[in-house]
Amino acid sequence: MSALNNRIRWKLHIRGEDGVASVIGTIFALLVFLTLLSLIITTYIPAWEKSNEQEFMTETLYRFSTVKSVNGIMGEGDQQFVAISLAPPKVPIFGKNVLGNLTLNPSGFAVASMNVTFSDPDDVGGPLLEFSSGGSLEYGVFVNTYLNQRISYELGAVLTSQPDGGLIKASPGISYTTTGSGPSATYDLVIHLNDLVGTQSSRLGTGTFGVSLTVTDIQDFYIETNPADTDMTMVITTSYPDAWVNWLDLRFVQTGVIGAGDLTVVDNEITLDFSNLDSITIKRTFTTISLE
Secondary structure: OHHHHHHHHHHHHHHHHHHHHHHHHHHHHHHHHHHHHHHHHHHHHHHHHHHHHHHHHHHHHHHHHHHHHHHHHOOOOOEEEEEEEOOOOOOOOOOOOOOEEEEEEOOOOOOOEEEEEEOOOOOOOOOOEEEEEEOEEEEEEOOOOOOOEEEEEEOOEEEEEEOOEEEEEEOOOEEEEEEOOHHHOEEEEEEEEEEEEOOOEEEEEOOEEEEEEEEEEEEEEEEEOOOOOEEEEEEEEOOOHHHHHHHHHHHHHOOOOOOHHHEEEEOOEEEEEEEEEEEEEEEEEEEEEEEO
């Protein structure tokens, strides 16, 4: 009986060791799996999300630039449609949802406006000539890993704004040519004013929506101010004054078209005073815009 009992105990001992080894193997396999899963979640997924979000913001900026481009080349009665996605693609399973917000604030409802005033050389001492425009299309998103940005199309410019400041990415339609040099230089100024007309609206979510543009009217004005004794004031109101001031300073102050004291900023309002103008050309476009 003792020999039989010993054999039984030996078999039970072997089975017990097999059971412990199986449990330990399972634990180690689980630890390896959790380590790999943690590595994927903390490293691979964020890198994937950042890449998606970076590509998406680049594409969105391109789409806004397309809105500006088609609006600038359309003739009266022409219509164009630009699709804009609201959110980057989600990383499967582990990715977080991102919601974008596309907002249309037409002329009269938007913060963005541009106002140009100057005296009429044919009516010295008479009422000032005044031209204005306004409206904006804006996109905002809070992404997971990439820089949080806002993109805006306003007053003929496309700009980006982020925590460290703003930049104009596509220039507004303000240009000049110079005659002479130094203190005797005079300028021919060209200004494109664009009124975005429509109904205030917004889209929030992850889908793709369209921006519909129809040019309803184009007006051209040319005022010759020779001799160059007409002063002109331009007032720009914007939610992104830092972006505009950077561009205006580089374009007009650092090139000597206006003096440093002729560009002033008070809150969201930027004022520029021009002088020594030979001529002023103004092209004013009215565009009906809507979100589809």
